[in-house]
Amino acid sequence: DFHLHTKADKEFLYSGEENSFISDYVAGLKTSEIQLGVITNHNKFDVDEFKALRKKAKKEEIFLLPGVELSVNDGANGIHTLITFSERWLENGKDYISPFISSMFPGTAESEYQNENGRSNKNILQVVEELEKVSRDYFLIFAHVEQRSGLWKEMAGGRLIDFVSSRYE
Numbered sequence: 585d586f587h588l589h590t591k592a593d594k595e596f597l598y599s600g601e602e603n604s605f606i607s608d609y610v611a612g613l614k615t616s617e618i619q620l621g622v623i624t625n626h627n628k629f630d631v632d633e634f635k636a637l638r639k640k641a642k643k644e645e646i647f648l649l650p651g652v653e654l655s656v657n658d659g660a661n662g663i664h665t666l667i668t669f670s671e672r673w674l675e676n677g678k679d680y681i682s683p684f685i686s687s688m689f690p691g692t693a694e695s696e697y698q699n700e701n702g703r704s705n706k707n708i709l710q711v712v713e714e715l716e717k718v719s720r721d722y723f724l725i726f727a728h729v730e731q732r733s734g735l736w737k738e739m740a741g742g743r744l745i746d747f748v749s750s751r752y753e
Contacts, residue, residue, distance in 0.1 A: 586622045586725055587653070587666055588613075590637065592630035594699045610640045622651040624666045624727075627689070628698040631679040650674060652685055653727060655703045656711050659738025662703040664728065665711065670721035684718060 589596045591605055600608050613621060621641075623634055629652050638648045650669045655662040673680045688704040688711065689697045696702065706714065715722050726735040 585616075585618045585620075586624070586651070586668065587727055588618075588621045588623050589625050589653075590623055590630070590633055592628060592633050593625035595626060606636050606640050609637060610644055610646065613641060613646050614644050618646060620647050620649075622649045622666065622668045624651040624653040624668075626653050626698065626700045627655060627685060627702040627704070628652065628694075629679070629681040629685060631674070631682065650681055652681065654685065654688060654711065655701075655733065656688075656706060656708045657704050658707045659733075661733045661738060663708060663726065663735055663738045664733045665708065666725040666727050667711075667715070668723050668725070672720040673718075673722075680718065680720065684714070687714065 590609065591598045598605055598608075623629075623637065629650060631650075634648070634650055641648045650673060652667050652669075654665050654667055656665050669681055673684075686694070688706050689702070690705055692705075697704070704711070712724075727733075729735045729737075731737065
């Protein structure tokens with residue numbers, strides 16, 4: 585599942601005991617037969633939560649990757665784009681993901697964008713250009729493409745063709 589949220593995401597609801605979250609979450613992954621997952625909270629990455637989840641999941645033979653659901657500044661509502669980051673984004677105990685996310689929202693406080701309705705100042709081309717500057721592997725998946733804040737709806741009316749031709753001519 586390449587589109588997982590956790591309690592670090594304001595839209596995720598967890599009513600269990602605070603100390604049981606990691607175990608409960610991984611148990612839920614196992615019950616759902618998820619063997620590969622990407623944690624993609626809205627415009628946020630919590631490195632400590634991710635490391636705890638990944639450590640527990642590994643014991644259950646579940647592989648978790650770091651990611652984010654980034655709302656880019658295209659279309660009327662923004663396009664929700666899932667970015668999956670390689671392990672190099674966390675190499676040597678460092679978190680290179682959170683600073684990247686912050687750079688997508690210049691001049692904006694975290695409390696203003698770390699939610700489902702937060703919207704980056706960057707369009708999809710600018711996001712890709714910024715990712716390329718970091719020189720670490722990643723890949724993109726567009727979330728809920730047919731719904732509001734999805735690629736097809738937000739890039740309708742020829743905008744998708746403009747996007748493809750302006751980037752890949």
